[in-house]
Amino acid sequence: MTDNPNSGSLDLTDRQQTAGSPSKRRSPEAEGDQSLAKRQKTPEQELSTKQTATPGRGRLKGNNKSDGQDFVGAPREKKKLWGEGDPTIARAPAQASRGGRAMASTEANRGEPGPSSRHVGGGEPPGEQVNQLQKQPETRPISQDQLIAEVKGIYSGLVMVESRCIDVDSAQTSLPDGQDTSKLTDDQWQALISLHRALLHEHHDFFLASQHPSAGPALRRLASKYAMPARMWRHGIHSFLELLRHRLPASSEYMLSFIYLAYSMMALLYETVPAFEDTWIECLGDLSRYRMAIEDDDVHDRNVWTAVSRSWYSKASDKAPTTGRLHHHLAILARPDVVAQLFYYLKSLTVAIPFKSARDSILTLFEPVISGSQSKLPAINRAFIQVHAVLFTNKNEQILEGALKEFRDNLDLEIARSTRKWLKPGYEIALSNTAAVLGHGSANNALMKAIAASRPEDSGADSTMEGAADDEIEWPLRVQQAVKFSQDTDKIVMARLGDPNILSYLHARLFFMYAMSSIDVAMGRLELAFPWHLLCLSLNSFIPDFEHPETYESAEFPKTPTKPLPEDWALRGLVWTEHAFPAEHFKIDKSEDDERDFETPSLGDHRRERGLWLACRIAEKDRWIKYDKTTRRFSPLPKYEDPDVDARPSPAKTAPEDDEMLPDAEPTGVAGAGGAPPERESQEPPAAGPSPAPVTIVQADRTSQDKS
Numbered sequence: 001m002t003d004n005p006n007s008g009s010l011d012l013t014d015r016q017q018t019a020g021s022p023s024k025r026r027s028p029e030a031e032g033d034q035s036l037a038k039r040q041k042t043p044e045q046e047l048s049t050k051q052t053a054t055p056g057r058g059r060l061k062g063n064n065k066s067d068g069q070d071f072v073g074a075p076r077e078k079k080k081l082w083g084e085g086d087p088t089i090a091r092a093p094a095q096a097s098r099g100g101r102a103m104a105s106t107e108a109n110r111g112e113p114g115p116s117s118r119h120v121g122g123g124e125p126p127g128e129q130v131n132q133l134q135k136q137p138e139t140r141p142i143s144q145d146q147l148i149a150e151v152k153g154i155y156s157g158l159v160m161v162e163s164r165c166i167d168v169d170s171a172q173t174s175l176p177d178g179q180d181t182s183k184l185t186d187d188q189w190q191a192l193i194s195l196h197r198a199l200l201h202e203h204h205d206f207f208l209a210s211q212h213p214s215a216g217p218a219l220r221r222l223a224s225k226y227a228m229p230a231r232m233w234r235h236g237i238h239s240f241l242e243l244l245r246h247r248l249p250a251s252s253e254y255m256l257s258f259i260y261l262a263y264s265m266m267a268l269l270y271e272t273v274p275a276f277e278d279t280w281i282e283c284l285g286d287l288s289r290y291r292m293a294i295e296d297d298d299v300h301d302r303n304v305w306t307a308v309s310r311s312w313y314s315k316a317s318d319k320a321p322t323t324g325r326l327h328h329h330l331a332i333l334a335r336p337d338v339v340a341q342l343f344y345y346l347k348s349l350t351v352a353i354p355f356k357s358a359r360d361s362i363l364t365l366f367e368p369v370i371s372g373s374q375s376k377l378p379a380i381n382r383a384f385i386q387v388h389a390v391l392f393t394n395k396n397e398q399i400l401e402g403a404l405k406e407f408r409d410n411l412d413l414e415i416a417r418s419t420r421k422w423l424k425p426g427y428e429i430a431l432s433n434t435a436a437v438l439g440h441g442s443a444n445n446a447l448m449k450a451i452a453a454s455r456p457e458d459s460g461a462d463s464t465m466e467g468a469a470d471d472e473i474e475w476p477l478r479v480q481q482a483v484k485f486s487q488d489t490d491k492i493v494m495a496r497l498g499d500p501n502i503l504s505y506l507h508a509r510l511f512f513m514y515a516m517s518s519i520d521v522a523m524g525r526l527e528l529a530f531p532w533h534l535l536c537l538s539l540n541s542f543i544p545d546f547e548h549p550e551t552y553e554s555a556e557f558p559k560t561p562t563k564p565l566p567e568d569w570a571l572r573g574l575v576w577t578e579h580a581f582p583a584e585h586f587k588i589d590k591s592e593d594d595e596r597d598f599e600t601p602s603l604g605d606h607r608r609e610r611g612l613w614l615a616c617r618i619a620e621k622d623r624w625i626k627y628d629k630t631t632r633r634f635s636p637l638p639k640y641e642d643p644d645v646d647a648r649p650s651p652a653k654t655a656p657e658d659d660e661m662l663p664d665a666e667p668t669g670v671a672g673a674g675g676a677p678p679e680r681e682s683q684e685p686p687a688a689g690p691s692p693a694p695v696t697i698v699q700a701d702r703t704s705q706d707k708s
Contacts, residue, residue: 142214151209151219158202162235165199168192169239173246184247189254196240196258200265203232207273220275229279237262237283241290248294255294263287278319285312285329292333306333318586321573324348324355331361338377338385341365343428343570346388349441351573359440362392370396380414383407384429387485391436391478404485411492419501426493426505427567431574433489434512436482437526438575446475450521451575475525487529494534498541503607504567506538510614515576517618532624532640539615539634542608549632552612557582560606 142150172184172192184192209215210222223229241262244255266287270280288309295302310333317326324347331344345362348355366389368374369382377385386403390396415422439445490509493502513530516522543549551558564586571577572586615634619627625636636642 142212144214144216144219147209147212147215147219151206151222154202154206154209158199158206161195161199161202162231165196165235165240168195169235169243172243173239183250189251192240193254193258193261196236197261199236200232200262203228203236204265204269207269207276211273211275223276229276233279233283233286237287245290245294252294256291259287259291263291278316281312281316281319282326285309285316288312289329289333309333317573322352322578323573324351324353324358327351327573328355328358328361331358338365338369338374338381339425339428339432342385342388343432346432346435346440347570347574350435350438350575352575352578354441366393370399378414380407380410383410384432388432388436391482391485392440394478400481404488408488408492411489412496415493415496415499415501422501423504424566426502427508427570429489430505430508430512431570433482433486434508437479437486439476439479445479447516447522448575450519454519455578483525483529487531491531491534494531494538497538500604500607502538503542503604503611504565507565507607507611507614508567508571510535510611510618511571511580512576514614514618515580517621517623523623527624527640530624531642532636533642533645535615536625536634536636537645539612542612543632545605545608546612549629552609553616553629554613555617558606558609558613562600562602565603565606565610 206228207223210219212219240258241255244251244258248255263284266280266283270277270284273280286309288305292302292305292309295305310330313326313329313333317323317330320326327344327348331341331348334340334344342362342365345358345365348358366385369377369385370389374382383403383406386396386399387407390400390403415426418425435441438447438451442448493505496502513526516526546552559582568581568586572581615625616627619625619634623637624640625634627634
């Protein structure tokens, strides 16, 4: 946009005459003589001066009578503002309104001749002229042919730069590290960055032109047809980042510079090209992860970029919950929380679109724990990872029994000590055990086949599974061990009657059993390994908290008015929960990603309601448990009554209000069912072959419960 030449010349002339003219400078002596002459004026001269001077001009503001001086501005020499040959300004009609004069004044300030401007410099203007104010700059519409020609021109230049980037990156990558030929100078690094920057700019121009509002459908499809987003990431960003990463630490400054450059470009495309929003979000997460990975000096910066990357991946996962690759990325960012890492790795294998590479990545979690190099892990977490490592790799069988015992002995104490902090590990442990029962997503697993056959869209995929007898299904040893491990965990957790800190675990397990209840092949084995009697006792301990039982007795899915439960996000996308939630369930969440796990007092009530609702839906099938609406009690069918369960709850200690467990506090576990307290040094070893002790249910004292 060019400035008005008249306006520019006027501003320049005015500045030269007021600031640069030496004739307006006066010496101090001259100013003193002039002020003395003013003070010696006759009364007639003073009267004449007061009558001719403009009021307020040349006088100081305020009361000046104290010093006896009345300052008057020095007379200025009149000069022409326009010379001969300057363009004239048309005079406005005499009857112009005040509004017209105001408009003309505004136009004059912008350097545009207004209708009320007068011709200065002598003489009348040759004619009268009125200029109309333009409300909006004129734009030229672009035609479809022009857009096509523009896109073709951009694409030809893009291909040239892209081929150059591919050649340079391939040549540099093929050089062995450590040789002098592989070391680049500062100018060479800057040239490489400029080359890849040019490619990113070409892609940006291509996307803006092909996704223009005037573009037709065929033109808009070009970016997808030629895989432009993937090519931009692969050749414009990722290959160069890998080259920089292999040259660290010498390339650290250049890598930082390029990461910031690529991040700003992706953020711009995220805002201006929404057609590929999912791709831009994942690319932003990848760039943030690169930035996090190279930060070794400042722990705060590393944590910040970890949170940024997790936020982008969570946003991408919300848009594509069945994509296992995104859950794999979240597993990498979950360090050092090994329980969360295991959950995300296993979820990436048990969603509708599994990420097969996670089977290799998960070994980086298992190997340090099995080898013993992870000495800083809590005993219960180490034992939990060791159990799943044996079940997953089918190796190191000798450590399985010890890990199982260590986990069972410490689980009840861990729940009592952690209180509400166990809500998140609770559903992660439940879903990780469920993934182990499903063979970690193996296509040969009997339950995975049964789930696939039960899908409406895959009803013809394996029609023999639906009518297959349970005896014909092969249950490998590792799957049987996973079922037994899940059963032992259920007994320990469900024995904590009335403890609100187990609700997330109970919710996740009930969701799985409810999903399997409609698949006869799956429930043929699972129903025998689930503690139905203990479940009923646990559910009955939560019923008195409800004043309106019709909320969970109704067949309608219970809604959470503010946001979904944290475990709802963990359940979303799994192969057995694809159609479990209403369509609008996850659209009510307005919180940020880091606020999803924030526990509010109302979430405890919603968890109770959800768990009881799932139990009522299972009871409607009248195969495992039943619900009496009159007494509002759950009870198992005679087939699943456990004679070892003592239904008389005994008082027990619970964790104090703070998160620290008292030294003499005892766990509230299931005696004789894998939940016995840890052995002490003074404890006598048990005699060989004792009769099994009855299962003792321990009810938490409600007065000391931690409200969730």
